[in-house]
Amino acid sequence: MSGLVTESVIFDTLRQGLWIAVIISAPLLVVALVAGVAVGLFQALTSIQEMTLTFVPKVGAMLAVFWVSMSFMTSTLVSFFTDGIIPLIAGQ
16 A cells, blocks of 8 residues: 555645745745835835835836746746656555
8 A cells, every 4th residue: 555645745745835835935025025125215215105106116026026937936836746746646
């Protein structure tokens, strides 16, 4: 019965999946944080309190980083599934 999936395999796969989620989301979250701090600092220095000033630059920066890092995200997810998830499903 070598095809059985044990608890340790499930927990290890879950841990790997969560780590992949952290790695994939890190560029977008870092850019959102940096853009938010930069816009907040700009607003504090100039006393401009416009709501669109906080939203538009942050979304623009996140879209740019998402476009640049899309191949990295895709290759990371594909390798996780081909190396980890699909062999578990196939029972190898």
